[in-house]
């Protein structure tokens with residue numbers, strides 16, 4: 001028994017140990033929640049993970065403070081081919097239930113804009129809570145363990161061949177997450193297992209990810225790198241009123257990450273650079289007052305952006321000679337700046353993965369695969385992606401608990 005503080009390792013004699021009631025593959029957010037829930041119900045639970053430490057994504061999430069849930073969670077905050085799929089688990093384990101859990105452990109947290117809850121100190125405090133819950137529930141851990149083959153036994157149950165020996169279980173929960181952040185040991189193993197058992201897997205792509213540009217746009221944005229502006233980003237009819245951040249490769253910030261979940265290659269994103277303002281009316285007033293356009297824009301924008309904007313979209317700084325139609329077109333340009341991203345920054349920078357195991361393949365109540373009794377899939381490995389704001393962790397908690405209660 002050694003390793004990660006508070007986590008007991010099963011020894012290499014695991015192959016000889018009696019069959020486990022439940023093996024959970026993946027010691028991430030959903031796996032820990034599911035394991036603790038099943039453990040409290042008297043199940044003998046083993047969690048296996050190939051990473052050296054549990055819950056690496058929680059540790060680095062939310063800039064190290066983990067945006068662990070949101071005060072306002074509804075099915076509309078999720079992208080899933082079957083929009084009804086998330087309803088059952090989210091209603092049975094709402095964000096208030098997770099808040100109650102962290103309150104019981106004395107976690108200090110703060111509410112930020114749009115109902116986002118963050119740890120006040122460190123995200124690792126949250127990992128400690130989950131590990132404590134698992135300890136209290138008698139869950140055992142086997143970290144740094146590669147899983148090779150998974151086989152279904154005749155008459156029910158599964159055999160797992162791993163780098164630490166062979167393990168048998170009645171029920172197998174796959175909580176191996178998705179493809180984002182491979183440096184944190186993310187893998188597509190869950191999809192591979194799903195396919196092995198005949199389940200459909202929807203195409204995947206990076207989500208909550210910066211958008212990249214090439215050529216002159218990349219150079220322009222790079223020159224503004226680090227600047228942030230409050231805007232409204234619109235993609236495919238979805239509006240996100242959050243910050244935009246210029247980067248060396250293109251655009252990022254919460255507004256852009258949100259938009260990336262809906263952006264399709266070759267399609268534009270639309271940015272309102274002066275949200276809440278009737279820009280045409282303001283330009284008309286400016287024309288009459290004789291004030292300069294750049295001075296007016298500088299009231300709202302960082303000077304470096306105004307300068308670049310006026311280089312790209314030149315306009316005589318004194319509007320007095322401009323026809324109203326031109327002012328109207330200029331206002332529209334500001335309120336509906338259309339940009340064509342080249343690509344996304346990929347899985348290395350994506351917080352989540354869009355797509356995954358087709359939710360038609362699993363029960364929305366128990367998360368058991370319809371085609372393979374005893375096999376369960378939870379968390380991000382499924383075709384469920386939350387918007388930015390704590391929704392992805394809430395899905396991990398809710399699906400983990402719903403599954404754990406059914407084991």
Ligand SMILES: Cc1cc2nc3c(=O)[nH]c(=O)nc-3n(C[C@H](O)[C@H](O)[C@H](O)COP(=O)(O)OP(=O)(O)OC[C@H]3O[C@@H](n4cnc5c(N)ncnc54)[C@H](O)[C@@H]3O)c2cc1C
Pocket residue numbers: 025026027028029030031048049050051054055056057058060061062063066067068069145146147175176177178180181184185186187188189350351352378379380381389390391392393394396
């Ligand atoms: C940088 C970053 C910041 C984020 N910030 C937030 C945030 O603030 N709020 C929010 O709601 N969401 C956030 N997310 C998303 C959130 O982390 C995930 O949606 C959530 O962790 C998914 O939980 P999960 O249990 O499905 O998978 P994970 O938490 O990814 O856990 C999967 C586990 O499976 C293990 N595993 C993978 N493959 C194998 C294998 N072959 N064998 C054994 N084990 C394996 C992994 O090591 C990992 O421990 C962030 C993600 C990233 C990358």
